[in-house]
Amino acid sequence: MKQAMLDLGPYLVLILVGFLPNEVWRLVGLLTARGLDEDAELVIWSRAAANAILAGVIAKLILFSTGELASIPLTVRLVAATCAFVAFMLMKRSVFAGVLAGEAALVVGGLIFAH
Amino acid sequence: MVAPRTFSSSLAAYVAGVRSAWTSVFMVVLAGTYIGMGALAHGVGLSSWWLAVSTILVWAAPAQLIMISALSLGGTLLEVAIAVTLSAMRLFPMVVALLPLVRTPQTRLRTMLLPTHFTSISMWVESLRLLPGIDRDFRVPFCNGLSSGYMGTAVVFGFAGYYLAAGLPPLLAGVLLFLTPLSFFLSTVRNSRTLIDVLALVFGFAVGPLFTYWHVDLDLLWTGLIGGTAAYIVHRIRRVAS
Numbered sequence: 001m002k003q004a005m006l007d008l009g010p011y012l013v014l015i016l017v018g019f020l021p022n023e024v025w026r027l028v029g030l031l032t033a034r035g036l037d038e039d040a041e042l043v044i045w046s047r048a049a050a051n052a053i054l055a056g057v058i059a060k061l062i063l064f065s066t067g068e069l070a071s072i073p074l075t076v077r078l079v080a081a082t083c084a085f086v087a088f089m090l091m092k093r094s095v096f097a098g099v100l101a102g103e104a105a106l107v108v109g110g111l112i113f114a115h
Numbered sequence: 116m117v118a119p120r121t122f123s124s125s126l127a128a129y130v131a132g133v134r135s136a137w138t139s140v141f142m143v144v145l146a147g148t149y150i151g152m153g154a155l156a157h158g159v160g161l162s163s164w165w166l167a168v169s170t171i172l173v174w175a176a177p178a179q180l181i182m183i184s185a186l187s188l189g190g191t192l193l194e195v196a197i198a199v200t201l202s203a204m205r206l207f208p209m210v211v212a213l214l215p216l217v218r219t220p221q222t223r224l225r226t227m228l229l230p231t232h233f234t235s236i237s238m239w240v241e242s243l244r245l246l247p248g249i250d251r252d253f254r255v256p257f258c259n260g261l262s263s264g265y266m267g268t269a270v271v272f273g274f275a276g277y278y279l280a281a282g283l284p285p286l287l288a289g290v291l292l293f294l295t296p297l298s299f300f301l302s303t304v305r306n307s308r309t310l311i312d313v314l315a316l317v318f319g320f321a322v323g324p325l326f327t328y329w330h331v332d333l334d335l336l337w338t339g340l341i342g343g344t345a346a347y348i349v350h351r352i353r354r355v356a357s
Contacts, residue, residue, distance in 0.1 A: 010161070010162070010165050011165070011168065013186070013192065014165065014168060014169050014172065014173075014182075015172070016192060016196065017182060017186075017192050017195040017196040017199060018169055018172065018173045018178065018179070018182045018199060019169075019172040019173055020196075021196045021197070021199045021200035021203060022173050022175055022178045022199050022200065022202075022203040022206070023172075023173075023203075023232065024200065024203070025200070025203045025204055025205075025206040025207045025210075026203075026206050026207075026210050026231045026232060026234055027231065028207055029206060029207045029208070029209070029210025029211045029214070029231065029234070030210060030214065030224070030227060030228070030231040032207070032210075032211050033210060033211045033214040033215060034224065036211070036215050037215050038215045038216055040215065042211065043211060043212055043215050044311065044347065044350070045208075045343060045344070045347045046207075046208035046209075046211035046212040046343075047208070047212035047243075047311075047312070047315075048311050048312075048314075048315040048342075048343040048344070048346040048347045048350070049208040049315070049339040049340065049342075049343030049344070049347075050205065050208040050209045050212055050239070050339065050343070051303065051307075051312055051315035051316055051319065051343065051346075052315045052316070052318055052319035052322075052323075052338055052339045052341075052342030052343040052346065053205045053208070053319065053335050053336070053338055053339035053342075053343070054236065054240075054299060054303055054316075054319065055303070055315070055316045055317075055318070055319025055320045055323060055338070055342065056319045056320075056322070056323025056324075056326075056327075056334070056335045056338035056339065056342070057177075057205075057236075057296075057299065057323075057335060058296045058299050058300045058303070058320070059319070059320050059323045059324045059327075060323060060324065060327050060334075060335070061292075061295060061296035062296045062300075063324050063327070064324075064327055065292065066292075067151075067288065067289075067292055068285045068286075068288035068289040068292060069288075069289045069292040069293055071285060071289065072286075072289050077293070080293070080297075081296070081297065081300065084297050084300070084301060085300075085301070085304075088301045088304070088305075093304075093305050095140045095298060095301040095302050095305060096140050098297070098301040099140060099143070099144075099294065099297050099298050099301065102293070102297045103290055103293060103294070103297070106289065106290060106293050107286065107290060110286050110289060110290075111286070114285075114286065114289075
């Protein structure tokens with residue numbers, strides 16, 4: 001791969017393996033959404049599918065963490081996410097308050113239990 | 116029903132969008148994410164400008180992560196392109212759900228190119244929440260402002276992470292990585308006002324980890340297809356029943 005970066009140039013590689021394969025799905029979405037309004041069945045289904053994918057992404061990031069987050073035990077991550085949710089509900093559904101509480105719990109748990 | 120917020124000009128709507136970006140929790144999230152991305156790019160020997168251009172052109176953190184790590188691990192160009200395109204499929208339903216909310220019947224296709232390119236998780240979540248409160252004639256500039264605010268933040272903090280790279284203590288790196296799932300979790304919960312939104316999230320939370328645990332290929336796409344369709348079916352049945 002390093003060779004390809006040298007042969008083709010890093011910016012051409014970026015366009016070929018990053019920009020184009022990523023952007024194509026946005027453009028397919030643009031063409032599909034032509035002429036559809038907010039109440040169209042396909043639009044309602046798409047929103048549900050996108051929300052489910054998002055939930056999958058969130059669950060994956062918390063349960064199957066990678067990188068430095070993986071060194072903090074799963075139990076600590078789950079307790080921290082729960083703290084975030086409780087703070088969010090108590091503080092009139094404030095995302096900011098929830099994130100703050102969750103991160104604080106993660107730091108405390110991480111300092112005690114990290115391996 | 117409150118009257119939708121309107122503006123004196125497109126520029127005013129754009130500026131209001133930028134301001135919304137900079138006062139939202141995603142500002143912190145993107146800063147954290149791209150500090151990590153910058154550190155990664157530095158670690159594998161890519162240039163900081165290459166990272167900045169990739170943030171602008173690709174504008175999807177998962178795809179950038181895949182691209183950078185796969186390139187550094189020596190994947191072939193085709194392998195990297197396939198991995199990126201598989202991660203990008205989720206953008207399709209997001210764009211289809213978002214664009215009808217952004218445009219007016221008169222809006223041209225080429226005017227929609229920019230909001231289409233800007234579609235990413237943080238922008239999608241915030242647009243779905245904020246756009247219904249904005250006068251429809253000003254949604255495109257507002258949305259572009261919101262997205263440029265986010266993108267600018269990501270580019271700047273990508274540089275910051277690149278030059279801070281070596282100095283991140285592990286616990287701080289863990290805190291940065293935890294920002295993304297936490298903020299996505301709480302903001303999607305906040306955005307879910309209808310039954311179908313709530314069900315899609317619940318089904319996604321339930322099904323997603325099982326697919327990942329069982330090492331099912333394309334786990335996230337199956338989660339979207341099955342979780343989303345299940346939520347949609349319940350929504351249809353309830354609508355017919357009432």
